[in-house]
Amino acid sequence: MPGTLICYGDSNTYGYDPRDTNEGRYPKEVRWTGILDTETDWKVENHGVNGRSIPHTVSTVKFACQQVRDWHRKPNSVWLLVMLGTNDLLENPDFTAADVAKRMERFLKRMMEEAGLASRKMRLRLIAPPAMQEGQWVGRPELLTESRNLGKEYKRIAKRLGIAFTDASGWEIPTIYDGVHFTEEGHRIFAENIRKELNI
Structure with a gap:
């Protein structure tokens, strides 16, 4: 029976569009979350936040756990x-995919202690974000390499934790000029691929 899809991510989940000077956001019908909401029987909640990295401070982890309880x-x-993971690479020049994965594993382990996930009433799926492309925000070659490596690192985490996993790092999602944010076509392609992954 269809239920609720909670999409917890960064600006590519939020639907950031830098060309929009008002909201800075694609319309709902363009965002991959909005496409899933419209084209499936699931209720899709968009919990994307611009600039979000993997919660790793006391306050950000605590807030995420409260959200799980809700x-x-x-x-x-x-x-x-x-x-998540793209902003962790962008904001920490010395980070490798392995560093990001360690941060992600700590976060997921803490979240999985919450009743909803511990009891398996909620199903958790880790998604390795699409790799960055060359662009204004992606001037260092290592960013391209490490963003592609997130897939194999996250796959190891998912296996250790016994959770579902989707590797979007090789999906070649089209990005705008910055090399990070999805184009409108990118959102559509991502929605199609994730729908197949979830079988919904």
Whole structure:
């Protein structure tokens, strides 16, 4: 029975569009989350936040865990999709994909202690974000390499934690001039691919 898809991510989940000087956001019908909401029987909640990195401070982890407790109360099935890591690479020049993966594993382990995930009422899926492309924000070659390596690093985490995993790092999602944010076509392609992954 369809339920709720919680999409927890950064600006590519939020639907950031730098060309929009008002909201800075693509319309709902363009965003991959909005496409899933419209074209499937699932209720899709967009919990993307511009600039979000993997929660790793006391306050950000605490807030995320509180959100899990709230989401746990929703009726029917609740799937939590977590797609983060791009900003961790952008903001920390010395970080490798392995460093980002360690941060992600610590975060997921803490979240999985919450009742909703510990009881498996909520289903957790880790998504390795699409790799960055060359662009204004991506001037260092190592960014391209490490963003592609997130897939294999995250796959190891998912296996250790026994959770579902989707590797979007090789999907070749088209980006705008900055090399990071999806184009409108990119959102459509991402929605199609994730729908196949979830079989919805």
